[in-house]
Amino acid sequence: MADAHPLVRLETFALIAVGGFAGSNLRFFAMGLIPDVPSIVLVNAVGSAVLAFLVYEADYADRLTARTRLVFTTGVLSSLTTYSTFALQTALAARPLALGGIVAANYGLGLAGVLVGRLLARRLGVPRPTGGETT
Amino acid sequence: MSVLLLEGIDVLGRTVLTVDPDPAHVVGTGGAIGAILRYVATKRVSERLSSERVPLATFAVNVVGSFVLGLVVFAGAGGSTLRLVGTGICGSFTTFSSFSVETVRLYERGERALAVANAAVTLACSLAAIGLAWLLVAVTAL
Numbered sequence: 001m002a003d004a005h006p007l008v009r010l011e012t013f014a015l016i017a018v019g020g021f022a023g024s025n026l027r028f029f030a031m032g033l034i035p036d037v038p039s040i041v042l043v044n045a046v047g048s049a050v051l052a053f054l055v056y057e058a059d060y061a062d063r064l065t066a067r068t069r070l071v072f073t074t075g076v077l078s079s080l081t082t083y084s085t086f087a088l089q090t091a092l093a094a095r096p097l098a099l100g101g102i103v104a105a106n107y108g109l110g111l112a113g114v115l116v117g118r119l120l121a122r123r124l125g126v127p128r129p130t131g132g133e134t135t
Numbered sequence: 136m137s138v139l140l141l142e143g144i145d146v147l148g149r150t151v152l153t154v155d156p157d158p159a160h161v162v163g164t165g166g167a168i169g170a171i172l173r174y175v176a177t178k179r180v181s182e183r184l185s186s187e188r189v190p191l192a193t194f195a196v197n198v199v200g201s202f203v204l205g206l207v208v209f210a211g212a213g214g215s216t217l218r219l220v221g222t223g224i225c226g227s228f229t230t231f232s233s234f235s236v237e238t239v240r241l242y243e244r245g246e247r248a249l250a251v252a253n254a255a256v257t258l259a260c261s262l263a264a265i266g267l268a269w270l271l272v273a274v275t276a277l
Contacts, residue, residue: 012174016170016174017167020168020170020171021163021166021167023170024162024166024169025159025162025163027222027226028158028159028162028163028218028222031222044232044235050232051233052235055236074173074174077232078170079169081233082225082227082230082231083197083201083261084200084228084261085225085226087201087229087261088201088205090262091205091265091266103258106231107235110234110235114235115239118239
C-alpha cells in the first residue's frame with residue numbers, strides 16, 4: 001500500500017472513513033436506546049458475529065469484492081464494536097460482581113457471536129477447492 | 136438543520152453565538168478519524184513487527200485507545216469533546232470484533248494457550264492503561 005497510487009490510497013481512506021462514520025453512529029444510536037453497559041455488549045456481540053461471517057465467508061465462498069470487505073470490516077464493524085468503552089466500564093465497575101459480569105458478557109457473547117457467524121458462513125458457502133480456478 | 140446556533144451572553148455581558156453541532160455528526164466525524172487512525176496504526180505495527188502468530192496490531196490499538204479514553208474521561212471532558220474523542224475517535228480506534236475473531240482463529244489453529252493469553256493480556260493491559268491514565272490525571276492535577 002505504501003507504493004500505491006495516491007488516488008488509490010485516498011479512495012481507501014474515504015471508504016474506511018464512511019464506514020467508520022456509519023459504525024460509530026450505530027453504536028451511538030444503540031447507547032441512546034438502551035443503557036450503556038448492555039448497549040456495548042450488544043454492539044460487540046453483533047459486530048463480532050457479522051465480522052466472523054465476513055471473514056469465514058472469504059474462506060468458503062468469497063462472493064464479496066475487496067472494496068466491500070474494506071468498508072464493512074475495517075470501516076463499519078471495527079468502528080461499531082469497541083474495546084475502550086468496554087475496558088473503561090470494567091475499570092469503573094462499582095462491585096467485583098459487576099466487573100465480572102461486564103467481562104463475562106462481552107467476552108462470552110462476543111465469542112459466541114464469532115461462532116454463530118462462522119456457522120452461518122459454513123452453511124451458506126461451499127468450500128472452494130484449493131488451487132482450483134477462481135470464478 | 137444539523138447545526139444548532141445558540142445565542143447566549145458571555146461573562147463580559149456580550150452576546151455570543153456558539154455553534155452546537157448535532158451529536159451524531161460529532162460522533163460520526165470522530166468515528167471516521169478513529170477508523171482511519173486504526174487502519175494506519177494496524178498497518179504500521181504489522182509491517183514493523185511481522186508476526187503471524189500473535190495479533191499484535193489489534194492488541195496495540197485496544198490498549199492505546201483505552202489509555203486515551205481514560206485520559207479524556209478522567210480529565211473531566213464532557214459534551215462534544217467527549218463525543219468526538221471518547222465515543223468517536225477512541226471508540227472506533229479500538230475494536231472488539233477483530234479481537235474476538237482473531238482470538239477464535241488462534242484457537243482454531245491449535246494455539247489454544249495463545250488464544251487464552253491474548254484475551255487475558257489484552258484485558259489486563261487495557262485496564263492497566265486506564266489505571267495509568269487515572270494516575271497521570273491525578274498527578275498533573277496536584
